[in-house]
Amino acid sequence: MNDGLRRTCAAAALIALVLAFPGTSRAQSREDVRQALIAGDHKKAIALALDALRGDPANAEIRFLLARAYAYTGRWDEAEAILSELLSQHPADADLIVFKARLLCWRKDLDGAERTFRRALEVQPRSADALAGLADLASWRGDTDAALVFSRQALDLDANHAGALFRVGTVLLWQGDYGRARGYLARAVELEPKNEDFRRALDRAVPLYVRKAEVWLSGRNEHWSDGRSDYGDLGLAVLFGLFDDRAKLVAKAGRSWRAGGHDDHVGLEAYPLLWKGAYGYIDLSLAPKAEFVPSSSVHVEIYQSLLNRYEVSFGVRRTGFAGGAVSMFVVSGAAYWGPWYPNVRVSWADADVATELTWMAGLRRYFAGASYAWASIGRGTRSLETGSIEAVLADPAWFIEAGFDLYIFRDIKIRGYISRRAAAGADDSTAFGLVTGFRF
Missing domain, CATH: 1.25.40.10 (Tetratricopeptide repeat domain)
Structure with a gap:
């Protein structure tokens, strides 16, 4: 060139x-x-x-x-x-x-x-x-x-x-x-x-986390087969969100009737969003002058989402009684299958209590607006949703439960359940619960 x-x-x-x-x-x-x-x-x-x-x-x-x-x-x-x-x-x-x-x-x-x-x-x-x-x-x-x-x-x-x-x-x-x-x-x-x-x-x-601010009035009655006086519980609770709803809190107070006497107690539940796909459950209850119910109870549990459709959890509960304290370890697994929520939960308590191992299997069916119906069966102590905290001291029994949580007229909450426990050679009981409330 x-x-x-x-x-x-x-x-x-x-x-x-x-x-x-x-x-x-x-x-x-x-x-x-x-x-x-x-x-x-x-x-x-x-x-x-x-x-x-x-x-x-x-x-x-x-x-x-x-x-x-x-x-x-x-x-x-x-x-x-x-x-x-x-x-x-x-x-x-x-x-x-x-x-x-x-x-x-x-x-x-x-x-x-x-x-x-x-x-x-x-x-x-x-x-x-x-x-x-x-x-x-x-x-x-x-x-x-x-x-x-x-x-x-x-x-x-x-x-x-x-x-x-x-x-x-x-x-x-x-x-x-x-x-x-x-x-x-x-x-x-x-x-x-x-x-x-x-x-x-x-x-x-x-x-x-779908729920808005709510206020609830709850009542519970437990009838025993041995003729003892019924157990009763009455409570007031408020659900609200903090930090742009990154945490849900429930402030609660109530009175429990046992054996002709009663105990007053207060508590706070928190459900904070944690890392990706995880949220926590923290429950603190106090009854300083209690004679029948636990004087204190602390529960911490973490729920982790897996593959978007599944959920597992691990938790620890420490409960203080007049005669000492009880530790309980909990694991659970659940799945979100469309509107269905099958779940399994297993807990193990200290060896010096009457009921060491509890298992339960349940199924929920969700509807529009955060309403749902549910049923479960298991052996050990009742679920915390229907039972009382001190039930861990009782002998193990089979139990079956069913309930609903509905919103009518858009914002009026109606919740109810029935729970039956029975065991050979032990006292049977049937518990009923009803909650009414309003969401804002």
């Missing part, structure tokens, strides 16, 4: 590089802004977008990214101004129309948002984003059937649409279908691991 030809080729390559560089730079700028949005660093996204627009002020993609970043930081007027300008230039862009509808949702203009989502579907009938938006609106309005229909239509178009998966999961959660709900929510988290709403919903996809 002669020198003239070599210089000509070098010049051509330099010109091509110069011409290509602005496009490459713009593409990199768009990608930087997009990655900042995905990471949730909206302030950085705004700064990057503004910097990119100084060199290319007419770039529609970067302007749209800037509008999204403004909207995510609550600067809705600025976001809407950019969207209006973009829509005047691109009136048939479904992505712009859908985001306009989202902005109207955040402004609480649900009717306007619905009209805008439907306009997006007119422009692009196969818009999964628009269908997911209509699903959200239906859910917020309490129309869960329509929310499921729109969400599933969106998933037919895009099986990995995280928003539609999330909405199906939240609706199923409200319906009591914890098994399938956890599956949908887990998939949404896999697709968008940095989305805090998705992660929070999955962490709270257990029955207790």
